[in-house]
Amino acid sequence: MTPVTTIQHLSDHVGHDVELQGWVYNTRSSGKLGFLMIRDGTGIVQGVVSSQGVPAEVFAAFETLTQESAITVRGEVREDQRAPGGYEILVSDLEVHQIAEDYPISPKEHGTAFLMDHRHLWLRSRRQHAIMLIRHEVIRACRDFLDSNDFVLVDTPIITPNAVEGTTTLFELEYFGRSAYLTQSGQLYNEANAMALRKVYCFGPTFRAEKSKTRRHLTEFWMVEPEIAYCDLECNIGWAEELVAYIVRRILETRMEQLKVLERDVGRLEVIKTPFPRVSYTEAVDILHKAGVEFEWGGDFGGSDETVISEQYDQPLIVHRFPAAIKAFYMKRDPEDERLVLGVDILAPEGYGEIVGGGQREDDLQVLVQRLEEEDLPREVYEWYLDLRRFGTVPHSGFGMGIERVVAWITGVQHLRETIPYPRTLTRLEP
RNA sequence: UGGGCCGUAGCAUAACUGGCAAUGCACCCGGCUGUUAACCGGAAGACUGGUGGUUCGACUCCACCCGGCCCAGCCA
Structure with a gap:
């Protein structure tokens, strides 16, 4: 036999x-x-x-x-x-x-539109196979890192009654005679879960109905979101950078063969180590000015701004303390500068953009109520969220990490659509 | 939603200034005992995205429509 x-x-x-x-x-x-x-x-x-x-x-x-x-x-x-x-x-x-009939994907070159139409078959190719194995290992590394550091996986709902951030476009669906939405973040529920279980994370699909048509956007993507009670901004940054460094190390240990198939310059990954360089938003604006970019303090960084800033470093770059006006209502004010909030982003090297976004949450009931009013958000739907500040409120923080952007950076692929098995974009729902 | 670009055989491209639509791969037939996206020979495959217009003549120029790509905004 x-x-x-x-x-x-x-x-x-x-x-x-x-x-x-x-x-x-x-x-x-x-x-x-x-x-x-x-x-x-x-x-x-x-x-x-x-x-x-x-x-x-x-x-x-x-x-x-x-x-x-x-x-x-x-x-x-x-x-x-x-x-x-x-x-x-x-x-x-x-x-x-x-015996297979005429197979549409020949060993020669094809355009991405054609290949995406045949995504169900394209996944069999050597390159896509390598990307999927790395994606799997990135996800496994996230779970292993968080699980081994006593984080508890607590799932948050996919179908939600209201927006986390009112301004973003949501996918609306009919829910037994009333409106509901597909989640764009598990964060608000995560905060409740952290008060119950201390260190938690959720890991699931996230939906954004934004009409973005860039290589950095999908309408359906996967996000891991840790949330920690009794944790300030510094503590939060520590968890985020250790997670990112752990993932890179794991891929180098286990998926070298796939990185070779993808012709990734692994030297760019081998140098990654904590602590990552840190700049405040205000210092980042200075970097832009020194590079000759016109930028006014208070604005949000565009894709090219992010690239200019992160190109100064060969490590992921931590940017912290943003103007309050460009960030969500739940971000905590910087006690040292009222114009700022205690937010943090991590920008991947090589122009891959923002892979992590998060910060310390506003834990003061009065301030939070005031921020809801300023943003013109309906207080009724946030009453349960405000309860978290009424019953044992403590400093707490968290962040979200976009799986596809991390996979794109590590694999070196140009477009996010190759980092997920069946991408959903503005112009693509099939297969 | 703005700005730019592109739709030619199953796929990837070419066709100069408006003048017989070409090449490679895949498929089919034939050859080859060490190939590396093998190679060599042969055959087949197109109303050039759609509608209208200009012209003796349109893949080529013009208008509109449809579809897609890239960039920007928004974000992970």
Whole structure:
């Protein structure tokens, strides 16, 4: 009985017969010598089919194979310098489960619109496979880091009755005769959960109906949001930078092969270490001025501003203490400067933009009520949230980290749409 | 929602100043016992996104429509 294995474990079987279950990635042939690239979901390996070494019907079966046909092959694992990857299978038996019809994605170049229309098939390609493995590892690293530091996963609702930040566009849905919205952040619920369980996080999909058409935006994306009771801005920054550094370290430890497939310059990742450089918003404005960028204190940074600022460093950059006017109502005022709030963003290097946003929350009932009024937000729907300031209010902080932006930065891909299996954007709902 | 660009064979591109729509890949047929996105030979495949206009003649110029991409705003 030939043991079944997977391509990622082939090196354990050199010199022995194995069985692989997979799909045809590509075929080549030199007359009576056939080369068969086999893909099995864990990797790609070359199979060699010799007309002299196999029964005639096996070689005939090889000749019928098309791209993405489903097959089982058996044969001896060999180490061979001529094989891509260094290992190959000397095929002795080939079982065809299905001959695939004309596969739309050829090994040559395609446009992104075409590939996105075939996203369900594009995921089989080497590059997308590598991105998905890294995405998985980024998510696992987030969970491992938080779990091992005594954070409790407490889920927050996807369907919500009102906006977290009134101004942002929400996806509205009909909920048994009344309006409801898809969540754009679990934060307000996180704050309640932190008062119950001290250190918590939520991890789930987030929805923004913004009409943004840039490579940095999706309408549906995944976010991990930690929230910590008895934690000020400094404490919050510490958690955020340790999380980011942990993720980078983990990917370098476990996914070097995938980073190679993506031709990522890993030197840019290997230098990442805490503490990250910090600048206040006001210092960041100075950086812009010194770089010759026209920018008025009080405004929000645009994508190109962020790039100019973060390019001064080879580390993720922590920007803190923003003007209150450009941040949400729940951000705590800076006791040392009333114009500012205790917010923090982390900008990824190499122009990948904001990967983390958060801050210390306003814990004073009167100030919070006043901020709601200033923002013209309906107080009734926030009554439960205000309860958190009536019953044992304490300093607390939290942040959200966008998974796709982190994956884009680590993998070095240009567009967020390749970092999620089925991207949802302004112009794309299928497949 | 503004600004810019683009729609040509299944895919990726070309066609100069308005004059017979071309090349590569994929598919099909044939050749090749070490290929590396193999290679060599052959065949097939297009009302050039839509509607109208200018012209002897439109892939090419003009108007409108449809679809997409990039940039900006907003954000993670």
